[in-house]
């Protein structure tokens with residue numbers, strides 16, 4: 240049984256990483272071909288027909304070579320790889336496009352690495368939802384709001400988007416948040432689940448080591464700073480404040496509910512852990528039994 244799970248885990252991770260990397264590489268090379276070959280070269284139009292040809296070939300390959308779950312994985316991974324390549328290409332344009340390019344690179348890495356990390360650490364729970372591309376409609380509404388703010392400000396206040404140090408600060412926040420979250424997933428392994436568990440599984444153990452020794456909710460902490468970082472990259476002052484408030488209240492509610500179950504699963508062991516380690520998100524206390532707040 241464990242051999243079968245191991246095989247599935249490596250095959251899903253292999254399909255996902257292959258399609259992500261192949262799409263990212265081919266599209267990066269074709270999109271940059273004009274820059275590499277020079278616009279006088281006869282091949283410069285590769286930038287236009289290269290991606291189109293690649294997407295046709297990809298469509299053909301996917302349609303006839305894979306079916307079911309591997310097909311769904313390959314499709315999403317190829318899409319995220321293409322977004323990554325497009326992001327790289329945009330970084331070679333103006334400051335505002337560079338910021339948008341870095342932002343979509345952060346998104347594509349985040350969604351791809353969520354699937355990849357679950358495939359390697361907790362394959363029993365791996366589904367197509369592990370890409371969390373369909374997290375919630377509010378998630379995509381928030382993303383669209385940030386694109387609108389970016390476009391409006393680019394048009395009316397183009398100078399605002401030229402503070403590149405803010406974009407770089409956002410990149411640093413996204414990288415740190417992403418790394419911290421993935422460290423949590425690799426530390427908690429099968430105890431980590433994208434869905435808050437309401438019933439204790441026989442093999443669910445309390446994790447208090449590694450990044451969990453620094454804070455009780457490292458993956459939420461990572462995601463919290465990552466989401467604010469995306470708005471810092473875009474230099475979106477309005478969405479930055481809204482994202483901070485909305486993410487904070489989302490995680491405060493989620494942590495409260497999650498800890499109610501964790502206390503019921505692990506009792507005193509979890510209460511002791513709570514006394515020693517903070518949640519990781521500013522001003523979020525979590526669930527404290529018999530607390531009057």
Ligand SMILES: C[S@@+](CC[C@H](N)C(=O)[O-])C[C@H]1O[C@@H](n2cnc3c(N)ncnc32)[C@H](O)[C@@H]1O
Pocket residue numbers: 423427430431432433434435436444445446447451455456457458459460497500501
């Ligand atoms: C999306 S994971 C988030 C884990 C943790 N809140 C974090 O931010 O790293 C949610 C699942 O992790 C489990 N979980 C949370 N903290 C845990 C811990 N310290 N040890 C074991 N399982 C934990 C919960 O039971 C829940 O099913």
